[in-house]
Amino acid sequence: MPDLFTHQSAIFASHFEGDVKATEKLIIPDGLSVTQRLAIYKNNTFITLTEALSKTYPVIQKLVGSDFFDYAAREFIQKSPPLPGPLSEYGSGFADFLDGFEAAKSIPYLGDVARLEWAMNVSYHAENIPPINAQDLSQIPEDIFGSACLILHPSYQTATSEYPVFDIWQYNQPDGETVEINFNTGSNILIIRPDERVNIHSVNIEFIKFLRLLESGKNIEQACALTEAIAPEFDCVRAVVELLSIGIFSEFQLNDRIIPQNKYHNEGNNHADNN
């Protein structure tokens, strides 16, 4: 008899490599074929993983239809089965898979829509922290305002595309407004979950460049100067105000001091869950 590891490798091969040979001697047929018995398990794996992908990628499912989605998902699962862990973490490679998926070649923006949906999924599951607002920032003395660093919220994500992914996403929402989609425009999207809902915002590319500079550790003054150098029309003060209003920042830092979101700061260790 095979050892346990060899036994399980035979079942792995029947699930993911289509090789049932080694399982024949392991299983009592009892009125059915060994393949029929294993198919009950294999179907469950593929059906539940397809459901998990459809929860993460509802717009992709809507764009291609359920049958095609199931087909694409099956191919993807076979090629990239999940690692151990929560199902919400499964499917990060779906966008790249769709980019190279021959059967979906006629919809070139599919991969970028999937990248947006993945970013929204990541944002949804990020740490719960209340963002700071303009009032919080007003604590910073004016003369050292420029030297402050703004820390991006854990749910902050971006998605950029040469296709109008933002409009495509909006159009395919259950309560989506009918928007005219101009396929000659690209999109730059900020994804953020300040509280319960993941919000997406269409912005100019300079906003994303500015945020990337802040993310790399540049202070407000440096990030403003560098962004304005490449985009002279960029209004830095207005940008900071707008970004604060959508909840992009979780804290600010002065020299070595981190100032958290004082006004929300509760006693106890679970403040993120109590707001």
Place this chain on the structure above:
Amino acid sequence: MTINVPPRVFDLTPIPAVAGIGLKSEHFKDILKNKPKPLWFEVHTENYMSDGGPHHKRLTDIRNDYCLSFHGVSLSIGSGGPLNLSILERTKKLINRYEPSLVSEHLSWSVFEQTYFNDLLPLPYTEEALRMVIDHVNQTQNFLNRQILIENPSTYLQFVESTIPEHEFFNEIARKSGCGLLVDVNNLYVNGKNHKTNIEDWINGIDPQLVQEIHLAGHHVNKVDGQEILIDDHGSRVSEAVWDIYETALKHFGAVPSLIEWDTRLPAFDILKAEADKANSILTRLEEGDMRLA
């Protein structure tokens, strides 16, 4: 073989011997608005492994009013290879965060090397598998620094290699590792039908002191090539036959926390609560002595 009985966690509220319900995000609103009692909730551990998300806020609110049980599906206690340390670490983090009264896993495997099947695959009941499971339960309990419960699986096939009756396999795991048992009576019924095994023998063969929780759920009757196969799909009410097994089980094991599981084709919360009330009425009858062992 190491025999290592970790201390039980005494500093937490034990779940009373009443019915609980598998917690679903669709029911958060209902529960937090109406606060039905007596009740406790069980969640799938993996669903809360992310750092945040609105569901964590709801669970924090629910934890303020209820006892919780964490029921894992991906640790793969029955793997022929090593346990996944990241799953253990993330489970421990959740235990520290929510302080559940019970923590459980399945007698099954779901991971081969780095591939996760998202399914509970059965084990051959051999001496080698028994040693492996005991080692993995020991490792888990040592890491989590608490006792866990192990649940009997529903199965759709049997292995040529198996030599140990399932109930003996369970008794041995619990005696050698110090873990408790979670008996799923729907799984007993599904297996009884699928493999023509004797359910009463299984129940009578289990050491009653080891059982700390019962699961109740619905199943689906499928046909493959004209042959009936029962699938444990948690998508309907508990069947009358399973309620009967539940009574038999309680007579043997005594009153223990009993969970209504419903995962697919999810109905309104009231339907689940009605199932929980039904379990409670059976538990009450037992405690009033009507069902005492002869």
